[in-house]
């Protein structure tokens with residue numbers, strides 16, 4: 379995951395700055411503006427039937443691509459910043475999403491042309507796929523420390539909201555309501571919305587591969603009475619430490635270890651809907667606590683998407699999912715949250731980078747939650 383940017387809360391501004399700098403130095407890659415306006419039209423849109431109980435929900439699957447994946451050692455020769463040096467990275471503005479709608483759920487997957495899934499079992503490692511809507515300013519959901527929500531340290535809005543995505547730790551959907559769609563919340567995708575795709579995908583086979591990014595969307599067109607808008611909060615376990623680098627490594631000489639966050643304060647009244655950890659191979663689970671009470675036990679699951687080989691040739695079950703909690707829980711501004719993460723690198727060895735002389739891939743421990751803002755009139 380490209381998390382530095384998530385954590386700054388200004389993903390594209392941060393990336394644009396990096397790109398701009400590189401361009402000034404050598405003009406090696408097309409400029410930020412060019413990259414940001416690279417538009418990808420849908421390859422096709424397929425109508426479906428929503429499985430949500432709420433009446434009036436529409437369902438479509440939007441195919442974007444083709445995306446060409448070079449084998450890891452060839453991809454490693456490409457220039458430009460990537461969190462995984464072997465990955466093929468993509469950034470584009472995706473067209474075809476239903477604007478002026480409340481999005482209830484997005485489900486991102488990688489598929490071959492024949493509709494089968496591209497997974498680690500057939501040599502495609504999904505480091506991350508992220509969709510951001512940059513057409514909206516959002517309120518800050520939390521700040522580090524014990525904060526009086528009436529006097530936040532920073533009184534700012536941030537551009538862009540996480541809107542969906544997937545990673546090797548599971549392709550569970552982004553859910554902006556309860557699983558059946560009946561909780562009265564959704565993500566408002568406005569007329570000015572601009573859905574940006576940012577992806578890093580590793581092809582561990584020897585041959586190039588061609589895949590598609592498919593976003594399944596459940597949505598309510600137009601306005602919906604009293605519906606609550608949502609935003610997504612993502613925090614690394616060390617978010618509030620002095621050095622909040624989200625790329626983690628084990629303490630010297632340790633294979634099994636735990637990390638605990640410092641206190642984090644919620645700044646808004648509302649509901650936490652979907653909550654889930656994000657880890658890499660080696661992680662065993664994450665806990666989310668609100669005011670000291672368990673609000674989600676997000677255990678890591680291994681093996682459902684196949685095995686991967688370590689450098690010593692041994693095969694291990696690959697990380698395949700994180701348990702998700704999605705019963706809406708009410709929270710108030712001033713509530714404190716804490717996150718905990720546990721790792722066991724003996725039981726679940728980390729991936730090893732294919733190029734650049736190998737090296738252990740980084741660990742991660744992010745907790746993400748979808749937050750529904752209580753309406754000013756306190757109606758749900």
Ligand SMILES: [Cu+2]
Nearest residue numbers: 379657658742
């Ligand atoms: Cu990650």
